Amino acid sequence: MKNHALLRIGSIVSFLVLWWLGSQLSGPEILPGPVAIGRTIIENFVTAGPEEKTAEFHVAVTLARIVFTFSIAMLAGIALGLVMGLRRRVELAVGYLIPIALTIPTLLAVFLCVLWFGYSEAGGLFAVILTVTPFVTVNMLAGTKAIDKELVDMARAFKANRRLLIRKVLIWQLMPYIFAAFRYAFGMTWKIVALAETFGLKYGIGYMFTFWFEQFNMVQVMAWIILFVALMLILEHGVIARVEEKIFAWRPVHAF
Amino acid sequence: MSLNAVEIESLSKMFPAAGGLSRFTVLESLTLRIERGTFASIVGPSGCGKSTLLNIIAGIEAHDSGQVRIIAQNGTKSAARIGYVFQSPRLLNWLTVEDNIRFALEAQNIGKVSWDERVKKYLDMVGLAGQEHNYPLKLSGGMQQRVAIARALAIEPDILLMDEPFSHLDEITARKMRVDLMHILKHAQPTILFVTHSLREAVFLSEEVYMMSVKPARIFKHLRVDIPRPREPEDPRLFDLEKDLVREFFSVLEKDQQ
Numbered sequence: 001m002k003n004h005a006l007l008r009i010g011s012i013v014s015f016l017v018l019w020w021l022g023s024q025l026s027g028p029e030i031l032p033g034p035v036a037i038g039r040t041i042i043e044n045f046v047t048a049g050p051e052e053k054t055a056e057f058h059v060a061v062t063l064a065r066i067v068f069t070f071s072i073a074m075l076a077g078i079a080l081g082l083v084m085g086l087r088r089r090v091e092l093a094v095g096y097l098i099p100i101a102l103t104i105p106t107l108l109a110v111f112l113c114v115l116w117f118g119y120s121e122a123g124g125l126f127a128v129i130l131t132v133t134p135f136v137t138v139n140m141l142a143g144t145k146a147i148d149k150e151l152v153d154m155a156r157a158f159k160a161n162r163r164l165l166i167r168k169v170l171i172w173q174l175m176p177y178i179f180a181a182f183r184y185a186f187g188m189t190w191k192i193v194a195l196a197e198t199f200g201l202k203y204g205i206g207y208m209f210t211f212w213f214e215q216f217n218m219v220q221v222m223a224w225i226i227l228f229v230a231l232m233l234i235l236e237h238g239v240i241a242r243v244e245e246k247i248f249a250w251r252p253v254h255a256f
Numbered sequence: 257m258s259l260n261a262v263e264i265e266s267l268s269k270m271f272p273a274a275g276g277l278s279r280f281t282v283l284e285s286l287t288l289r290i291e292r293g294t295f296a297s298i299v300g301p302s303g304c305g306k307s308t309l310l311n312i313i314a315g316i317e318a319h320d321s322g323q324v325r326i327i328a329q330n331g332t333k334s335a336a337r338i339g340y341v342f343q344s345p346r347l348l349n350w351l352t353v354e355d356n357i358r359f360a361l362e363a364q365n366i367g368k369v370s371w372d373e374r375v376k377k378y379l380d381m382v383g384l385a386g387q388e389h390n391y392p393l394k395l396s397g398g399m400q401q402r403v404a405i406a407r408a409l410a411i412e413p414d415i416l417l418m419d420e421p422f423s424h425l426d427e428i429t430a431r432k433m434r435v436d437l438m439h440i441l442k443h444a445q446p447t448i449l450f451v452t453h454s455l456r457e458a459v460f461l462s463e464e465v466y467m468m469s470v471k472p473a474r475i476f477k478h479l480r481v482d483i484p485r486p487r488e489p490e491d492p493r494l495f496d497l498e499k500d501l502v503r504e505f506f507s508v509l510e511k512d513q514q
Contacts, residue, residue: 154346157314157338158411160363168359172350250350250391 032219040223050211053203059231062193062204069125070189073132077181080133081140091141101134106192114200124196132188136181143177179244186240190232260327261336261415261447262313264288267322269308282308283473285322288466290415290447292329297450297458298475299501300468306451309473310417313449314340329414337364339408339416339446344424345400347392347407353379354388357407364411378406381440398429405437409444416446420453431489434460438486455498455505460489467505469512476508477501 016034023033044055084091110127117123147170155165197206205228212220266285273280282305290296300306311317313324315338326336339360347356357375366374379385382402392400401421408416422430434457441448452458458465459481467477479501483493 150342150344150346151348153311153316154340154342155359155363156316157311157340157417158360158363158407159315159335159338160359164359164363168348168351172348175350250393 069128077136085144124201139181265323296464297462305473336414339413
């Protein structure tokens with residue numbers, strides 16, 4: 001385990017060194033160095049930027065949007081995937097529509113929603129939910145197909161009631177799929193929220209990309225991007241990975 | 257009060273043939289009675305419908321006609337308890353060994369007060385004391401199957417169904433498991449219906465052996481093995497019995513094919 005931590009720290013450090021070297025070679029007006037960016041990020045938190053908002057406010061807005069759209073997309077996707085997987089008629093009826101939803105480019109969905117709803121909060125959030133839900137659905141559908149009928153028969157042979165069957169047999173088999181969907185949907189959500197903020201929504205990290213981009217302020221654009229990436233990495237590795245470890249303790253650790 | 261644990265009366269089961277509208281008969285008016293407390297084996301070639309029969313008894317597969325009665329040990333009206341050991345362990349890999357056994361206890365509505373005691377008792381019995389908190393995937397195939405046996409015994413079944421429970425194990429492990437099963441059964445004495453394709457296994461373990469032919473399955477021979485248990489796997493009397501049965505089996509098979 002110690003080795004793993006060292007490797008991770010090593011990779012971050014070498015990334016910073018490469019970045020620093022790059023900025024030295026190209027000059028800070030093309031690629032600002034890590035120190036300048038770090039300083040700008042801290043400044044953004046301490047002193048209020050445009051419209052008297054600090055970075056804290058924008059981070060909170062973006063996180064709230066991510067949590068909101070992600071929760072709805074997960075719930076809707078899981079429900080739809082389960083119903084499709086367990087009811088053949090629903091799968092036949094909806095099955096052909098899913099690929100359509102999957103093929104519409106994300107950027108286009110965001111534009112469409114701007115056209116429908118104008119530059120409103122609802123429009124942006126709807127676009128995120130619209131694009132993420134089908135991916136969750138497809139994953140859950142695959143999960144229901146992978147349910148081990150032998151285990152279901154075992155539970156029936158021991159006369160397990162429906163509740164026990166769901167609680168101890170089915171949910172656990174779906175768990176890897178729920179988590180795959182969870183990870184994937186989370187990755188999608190934060191990218192699309194940032195996109196929607198860049199194009200339509202007021203406030204948020206993506207909104208700040210656009211704001212500084214229009215001022216041609218390279219240092220600020222990069223500062224917000226790095227802040228965004230750092231936040232998402234912390235969420236992915238600090239929160240989601242931990243939960244996953246707990247839930248999948250029963251799976252043997254593979255040596256590869 | 258009947259002395260039988262299982263009474264099967266002219267049981268028939270058909271399956272739809274692949275693709276077509278026709279159906280083929282798997283079991284045809286099969287009648288079988290198993291006396292309480294006996295170890296009975298059904299021997300037959302693969303695909304003869306042995307597993308189907310067990311699934312019908314367990315209530316996870318429907319039948320077309322006939323009757324299946326499982327009679328509870330205490331003679332009360334409450335449903336008889338059926339334990340089932342499958343070919344593969346069919347454990348819930350996300351639950352600990354202990355929780356796998358509790359799953360069966362909970363499914364059977366057995367009072368929580370007795371759970372700990374039963375888990376311990378039956379894990380001890382199958383030789384897995386101390387494995388309570390381990391996860392199934394950390395155990396060997398043989399140990400997993402022992403957990404499955406403990407799970408089935410823990411509900412203290414009126415009948416224990418075993419569907420080729422050792423066929424997935426290597427021969428050395430399987431052999432040890434058979435001998436151990438004999439010893440386990442000195443402590444717990446449920447009625448057992450054991451299905452196998454191995455005459456040797458059937459003869460070694462059982463008091464009653466039923467031989468089954470294929471398509472449709474019918475029982476063409478019933479034999480009582482009078483050698484007292486526990487038996488030695490190398491007992492020459494067992495070999496002689498096996499030889500006779502093999503001969504008989506092939507003569508019936510040839511007759512069927514003509």
